[in-house]
Amino acid sequence: MMKMGVHTLATIAILALASSLTYASDPSPLQDFCVAINDPALFVNGKFCRDPMLATADDFFFPGLNIPRSTANSLGSNVTLLDVTKIAGLNTLGISLARIDFAPYGLNPPHTHPRATEILVVVEGIIYVGFVSSFPANRLFTKLLYPGDVFVFPEGLIHFQFNVANTTGVTFSGLGSQSPGLIVIANNVFGSTPPISPDVLTKAFKLDKNVGFQRSIIAESLFTVSKTCSNRSAMVARSSSYFRRKRVHQRRRKDVFVNGKFCRDPMLATADDFFFPGLNIPRSTANSLGSNVTLLDVTKIAGLNTLGISLARIDFAPYGLNPPHTHPRATELLVVVEGIIYVGFVSSFPANRLFTKLLYPGDVFVFPEGLIHFQFNVANTTGVTFSGLGSQNPGLIVIANNVFGSTPPISPDVLTKAFKLDKNVVEFLQKEFYTTS
Numbered sequence: 504m505m506k507m508g509v510h511t512l513a514t515i516a517i518l519a520l521a522s523s524l525t526y527a528s529d530p531s532p533l534q535d536f537c538v539a540i541n542d543p544a545l546f547v548n549g550k551f552c553r554d555p556m557l558a559t560a561d562d563f564f565f566p567g568l569n570i571p572r573s574t575a576n577s578l579g580s581n582v583t584l585l586d587v588t589k590i591a592g593l594n595t596l597g598i599s600l601a602r603i604d605f606a607p608y609g610l611n612p613p614h615t616h617p618r619a620t621e622i623l624v625v626v627e628g629i630i631y632v633g634f635v636s637s638f639p640a641n642r643l644f645t646k647l648l649y650p651g652d653v654f655v656f657p658e659g660l661i662h663f664q665f666n667v668a669n670t671t672g673v674t675f676s677g678l679g680s681q682s683p684g685l686i687v688i689a690n691n692v693f694g695s696t697p698p699i700s701p702d703v704l705t706k707a708f709k710l711d712k713n714v715g716f717q718r719s720i721i722a723e724s725l726f727t728v729s730k731t732c733s734n735r736s737a738m739v740a741r742s743s744s745y746f747r748r749k750r751v752h753q754r755r756r757k758d759v760f761v762n763g764k765f766c767r768d769p770m771l772a773t774a775d776d777f778f779f780p781g782l783n784i785p786r787s788t789a790n791s792l793g794s795n796v797t798l799l800d801v802t803k804i805a806g807l808n809t810l811g812i813s814l815a816r817i818d819f820a821p822y823g824l825n826p827p828h829t830h831p832r833a834t835e836l837l838v839v840v841e842g843i844i845y846v847g848f849v850s851s852f853p854a855n856r857l858f859t860k861l862l863y864p865g866d867v868f869v870f871p872e873g874l875i876h877f878q879f880n881v882a883n884t885t886g887v888t889f890s891g892l893g894s895q896n897p898g899l900i901v902i903a904n905n906v907f908g909s910t911p912p913i914s915p916d917v918l919t920k921a922f923k924l925d926k927n928v929v930e931f932l933q934k935e936f937y938t939t940s
């Protein structure tokens with residue numbers, strides 16, 4: 504009996520571990536894509552798929568994310584979420600994208616996404632952001648973000664964004680689920696149907712029964728803002744001393760590898776572990792392709808570890824190209840900010856169908872996980888895009904460099920046959936890519 508008990512416990516422990524590893528994010532796709540169709544009579548995890556041969560580029564497309572949304576509401580904010588209900592091609596791909604518009608002093612109030620980590624870049628405004636770690640520490644991590652600053656909100660944690668500028672604010676976020684879900688804490692707790700008993704809430708929130716929730720929760724975050732924002736130089740000084748302390752605590756094990764990275768003691772984490780500045784600054788495109796990708800993955804933002812998402816800015820010169828490549832571990836969801844970007848991806852064997860689209864500012868497009876894709880600025884002006892990618896470390900395989908510029912080179916015989924090219928052409932390409940990659 505005793506032995507059985509131990510076995511059962513061990514089994515439960517292993518199952519618990521396995522399920523936490525397996526279901527940490529959206530399930531992995533089992534095919535190139537699975538464009539959603541709505542069947543109100545049937546339910547599955549996600550959506551049913553349309554016949555892949557009927558899929559078109561428009562299933563991966565959404566226009567107009569450049570257009571400011573109305574913030575004429577009591578909070579002064581407006582979230583435009585492009586999830587699987589807006590872009591059917593996102594089904595099974597584990598990612599979505601949001602634009603948030605803020606009025607001067609507009610607030611996106613405390614909320615959680617039960618199924619997604621969020622990675623946000625500020626385009627306009629000064630956004631005071633924060634999240635709170637879970638029980639028992641409940642630590643608040645806050646940061647004042649300027650245009651180009653990037654911040655991570657880990658999966659399921661309560662967080663908020665508040666535009667402390669007297670001008671409008673705009674942000675874009677990648678979210679690590681096709682359907683991140685939204686729980687606005689105040690509305691969820693104090694505005695449920697039917698209502699939660701006031702006795703429960705009074706006790707839970709230690710409130711007098713006459714105090715309204717708006718005052719208790721939103722005023723709380725406003726109070727924290729005024730307290731913390733008042734002295735940025737003090738904040739910066741404090742964070743740099745934290746950095747020094749962290750370095751002391753960091754231990755490097757060169758002989759041991761894990762899936763992802765080792766974690767720092769959670770009590771030593773600070774807001775700066777989730778932060779990256781300067782993504783508003785144009786990158787140099789003075790190279791032969793006329794493009795420059797700035798990827799904020801786990802090597803740039805240590806707090807992304809285990810959270811399954813990253814963010815990229817791409818700068819394009821006039822007619823600049825981001826050449827055919829794949830991300831072996833991530834779907835990419837891209838929004839155009841400037842330029843006219845001709846994009847495409849190719850489905851896998853045996854169909855190898857090319858899906859293309861001409862994107863204007865505000866247009867959004869999906870590149871499904873692992874498929875070869877490209878972005879080409881066909882405008883005579885510079886181009887800028889932002890992308891969410893569904894991995895902390897999406898990986899990059901630039902097809903030409905990978906195939907023709909490998910170390911050591913792939914046998915020209917192999918490539919000649921594979922690409923149906925003259926051997927001289929292959930050898931020429933190998934020389935080109937070997938030196939340029």
Ligand SMILES: *[C@@H]1O[C@H](CO)[C@@H](O)[C@H](O)[C@H]1NC(C)=O
Pocket residue numbers: 571572573574575576580581582
């Ligand atoms: C958000 O903006 C859209 C378009 O401007 C508008 O139709 C919608 O009512 C706004 N939502 C809120 C909550 O203000």
Ligand SMILES: *[C@@H]1O[C@H](CO)[C@@H](O)[C@H](O)[C@H]1NC(C)=O
Pocket residue numbers: 669
């Ligand atoms: C906005 O704030 C800036 C600096 O804080 C100030 O110079 C400007 O007068 C303010 N504008 C308005 C319309 O309040």
Ligand SMILES: *[C@@H]1O[C@H](CO)[C@@H](O)[C@H](O)[C@H]1NC(C)=O
Pocket residue numbers: 734735736737740
């Ligand atoms: C801000 O903090 C710095 C460093 O703690 C201090 O020297 C400075 O006087 C403070 N400024 C204000 C306006 O409180």
Ligand SMILES: *[C@@H]1O[C@H](CO)[C@@H](O)[C@H](O)[C@H]1NC(C)=O
Pocket residue numbers: 785786787788789790794795796
């Ligand atoms: C990208 O831009 C950065 C900053 O402008 C520059 O240092 C880097 O060399 C550029 N990379 C390429 C490939 O041009």
Ligand SMILES: *[C@@H]1O[C@H](CO)[C@@H](O)[C@H](O)[C@H]1NC(C)=O
Pocket residue numbers: 883
């Ligand atoms: C860029 O293209 C636009 C429209 O296609 C044209 O009117 C303009 O003259 C062009 N500018 C340059 C610098 O080529």
